[in-house]
Amino acid sequence: IAAAETETIAELVEPLHASDMGDVLEALDKEDRLRLIALLGERFDFSALTEVDETVRDEVMDNLSNAEIARGVSGLDSDDAVYILEDIEGADREEILAQMPAFERLSLKRSLDFPEESAGRRMQTDFIAIPPFWTVGQTIDYLRSEKDLPDEFYQIYVVDPSYTVLGILPLDKLLRSQRTVRVETLMNTNFIQVSAEEDQEEAARDFERYDLVEVPVVDANKRLVGVLTIDDIVDVIQEEASEDIRRMAGVGDEEISDKVTGAVRSRATWLFINMITATLASVVIGFFDATIEQMVALAVLMPIVAAMGGNAGTQTMTITVRALAMRELDSFKLRRLITREIVVGLINGLIFAVLIGIITAVRFANPSLGVVIALAIVVNFLFAGSAGVLIPIAFNKAKIDPAVASSTFVMTITDVVGFFAFLLLAGLWFGLF
Amino acid sequence: IAAAETETIAELVEPLHASDMGDVLEALDKEDRLRLIALLGERFDFSALTEVDETVRDEVMDNLSNAEIARGVSGLDSDDAVYILEDIEGADREEILAQMPAFERLSLKRSLDFPEESAGRRMQTDFIAIPPFWTVGQTIDYLRSEKDLPDEFYQIYVVDPSYTVLGILPLDKLLRSQRTVRVETLMNTNFIQVSAEEDQEEAARDFERYDLVEVPVVDANKRLVGVLTIDDIVDVIQEEASEDIRRMAGVGDEEISDKVTGAVRSRATWLFINMITATLASVVIGFFDATIEQMVALAVLMPIVAAMGGNAGTQTMTITVRALAMRELDSFKLRRLITREIVVGLINGLIFAVLIGIITAVRFANPSLGVVIALAIVVNFLFAGSAGVLIPIAFNKAKIDPAVASSTFVMTITDVVGFFAFLLLAGLWFGLF
Incomplete structure (x- = not known):
């Protein structure tokens, strides 16, 4: 250049x-x-x-x-x-x-x-507002003569003198009608409007739900102050989904153009929390060091119990976090989801308990060890299913974003329960205490 | 009822x-x-x-x-x-x-x-097409008299006799112009059109990128066959993001209204793969059973090395998978991302190596054990950073959705490398072989 x-x-x-x-x-x-x-x-x-x-x-x-x-x-x-x-x-x-x-x-x-992140921040303050007594002809003449119009617009707002929205007139309706028709007879009076203070994500839900292209934004006195258009909302939807994915993986608001220092900092927080929870799990194993010393196969097998539980917990948690983010859960569906997740946890727990039990029994030529690992897996899957669904719901109730916080807690529970259940059951079964 | x-x-x-x-x-x-x-x-x-x-x-x-x-x-x-x-x-x-x-x-x-999932499946086949020689007045008269119009429309398509799109006329442009103006002088000729065969996600990218509300869909002969509207695209964007989140967690295309059997089935596949990889990690530990027997603290500590590496790998992988899904990566940015991820892995590896090394040295009153775990963590973070960025890229090159496949591979690598590096280094350092 x-x-x-x-x-x-x-x-x-x-x-x-x-x-x-x-x-x-x-x-x-x-x-x-x-x-x-x-x-x-x-x-x-x-x-x-x-x-x-x-x-x-x-x-x-x-x-x-x-x-x-x-x-x-x-x-x-x-x-x-x-x-x-x-x-x-x-x-x-x-x-x-x-x-x-x-x-x-x-x-x-x-x-x-x-x-x-409110609707007021995202809105476009250029819009076309007309009085209800205008006719289609007057409106079109106004659009033809007025030079200072928004660059692009999809609907016209019909307002009273105080700028309260009375109705919305999509351009296609205007074009289909004869010049003498008054706009108040044409306008759509059953419309959605959002408050400028409202969170942009709430506004995005309305767009998705009602297939909107543009909505009026009103201030605390219900006066029209701007419009939100779908192109801005598409960015909000996209950004929100990316945010959920990143938060669940503990990478915060990082972008790919962030510098090394920014990435190190945003990830270190999560890694630090993970260090504490991993240490906690390690302390649990420490309780059983004498048990492991007597039977080293336990050390070889225990990561399987923890990993499988962690996986099952993450699956349940993801379904729950996503459903919460999409506002898909009313109290009825919530109860159904909780029951389902615990049942699914139990069934998958039984399936993989049998599989891993058999593999273990054969690998170590020790059927009892197979039984012990199978029992530990069922226990851990039950905890995984319950924690995976209940923890995000609890965070959501407490107004904490479940995408950020749930993952650590669920993984901690499945690690701790996995190690504890397996080592305890083994210690009892083989009389190692 | x-x-x-x-x-x-x-x-x-x-x-x-x-x-x-x-x-x-x-x-x-x-x-x-x-x-x-x-x-x-x-x-x-x-x-x-x-x-x-x-x-x-x-x-x-x-x-x-x-x-x-x-x-x-x-x-x-x-x-x-x-x-x-x-x-x-x-x-x-x-x-x-x-x-x-x-x-x-x-x-x-x-x-x-x-x-x-092509644009042709999602398109609306009702649209308004007019010839280029019509005037604004003729067009408005046509819209006023024609009864069989689409329910809602945002733009009019100007086509030649074979239905090739010549230009697009947004309704606001039509409304602002005098009746005598010919539409060919008004229409927007620099427009995006999508092929009916094209994947709906590709079409969604165009909407996001160019802030579109409606695009013409054309067949293999470039003839206008329908239009895609933003409300359908919003669903595609939303669904695609949810799909990525679910795939990364191994819950496939599950929906919250799915029955227990459906959920069990969709998750079992992933759990089965996880069982194999967890068993692989366990086999690696098995190589070192004699080492662990001599020093049971290794069994207590090894999950920390694996968990920290898994976490770092997931962070890198998530950033990469998301960037790939959003088509944010050209070859230049790709190189920059790879370098950055490996450097970030190294720096965070060093930070947490020091922290965990000190904690371990104090906890077990054994400075050498602290040094060994610190070394293993640096090694595992380097592998985590490299695998986290390279594996999704490789899958993407091979036309496999990185959201589905990367997670297992990255976690397997961080588990195997974590256990192997830590137990090998400990065995060598303390002369346990």
Whole structure:
């Protein structure tokens, strides 16, 4: 990327969609990235920054002056502008806002006043609102003459003078109707609206459930303040699912563009907790060191009992965590799920108890050892099934995200119960105490 | 649900959205569910069946005659009709189709001919196509006079006589323009179209990437055959994420409404594989039984080495699997990820090696044992980092879903390497062989 090539590069890059431009930025290394943006200058479209990982975005923002950011952000849709500004700290953010046109500044400030991850933060503040007594003809004439319309819109909001939403008019309905029809007779009055304070994930549920494309967002006084569109919600849904997967694996909010230090830090917490629980399991084994000394086969076999239980527990836990995340569980289904999981645990426990019992009896030419490991597996599977379903439910009740916390607890239980049950039963059976 | 109450129930249930009706069906037990549907008779809206779990849907379909299904399905949008019909087997499906109006039959048959989970299966075959020489006025007049339009639509397709898509006209653009403007000057010619054969997940990527609401679906001859809408894609995205989570935990395509037998079966496969790998790890320990006999502390400590490695491996694997699923990895990012994961593994390995080494040295009053476990942990973390990133990539290259297969392999490697490294190093250090 040499300075002389500015024009060529600008021509190459300008027709790109923001997503593609985002990819270009991510693929470049830090210096080239900043040089490209500097080269493009005013021609750089800030919406590309909404399509890159946070790490990349932060880097770019750190290297732009507040005036440049203010200019770039002014050109964006309000939801994209908020997305970029919400990561910028206090004083800088104020300075950037101060350099923007008054109307935009006010609407961005209002969005930024709503809580993080709320519908108010994600909403688009440009929308079309009309009074109920307008006719189809008046509405179309208004759309034809008004120059300052949102870039894209799918429905029109019918409001009273205080901006309370009376109904929603999808564009196709407007187009199918004769010019003389009044919009209040056409509008859909049975509609969903979300509160600006509401969590974006709750709003996403409504979109999924009712197959929506756009919903009105209202403030505490039920006045229309913006609209949420499906493209932002798709990102929320995607992000939420990824978050659940990452949390269950103990990698927090890590992104693949995170630096080594960030990844080390985000994972160390979970590894630290795992160290404590693994030590706990090890202490349990320590109680039985005399038993193991007398019969070393126990040490050879005990990881099988723990591993199988851990696996069964993870299966149950995953089903439960996912069902909780998707709000699939009412109290009736919850009871059914708990029963089912314990029964499934018991049945799979019996199946694998028999299999592993036989393998063990043959391998060590010791039928009693087979019986002992089989019993320990049934016990551990029962605990695994119960813990796998009850622990996520308990966390959910306590308003703790079950995706984060359940895994450690379930694995600790299956490890401890697995080692304890197997070594205790073996000690008793073979009279090793 | 008594027969006398038919009217009351019908009145209660009719205003419900399909999703809510689906919830009602899921909450009822089998007999009540079937009785409710029988009571409603022709008033039962089949779209509720697209909102319930497969198990519930299958049960209901088994209890309805083919004639009833044909009637119910005729009333649906083509994508919902396909969704219900695709789960019905050969002869029954033919019979149902035979009882439907000719035009609908043909379009459903064509959709059903596309591969499972393809864009062709998910598409809506109702759409509005107009020639490029029409004006805005002509188009609006057509929409006002034509009675047989899709229920909802967001854009109009401009096509040539062979139904090749020339451009897309969003409704808002149509509404903003004067009646005399020709649509070919308004239409968006830089658009995305998907092939009907294409996997629905690929199509979902396009929606996410380019913030689309509707895309045209074309056949092998590039002729417009249907449209994919965002509401179906939201379900695809949601389902795909759930699938990844479930696969990583080894619970396959299980749903919470699955019966005990289904759950037992879907999980047993994974547990069986886990049994084999756990046995493999146990065989590795078996090599060292004489070593353990001489120093039982090794048996007490070895699960810590394996558990920590397993955890680190799962973290790396999750990041990699998710990045692959989201198509976030080009070859450049891939190289960067591999390096990063191995470095992160090494650093976290060193951190926890020191911690666990000190704890062990103190606990067993044996500094040498602390050094040995520390060394084993560093080795295992290095293997965990490498396996966690390389195994999913290898599976992905071999066109195997890394979400399904990686977990077992990574855990096997961290278990085997953990036990082997620790017991071997201890044996050598303390001269126990």
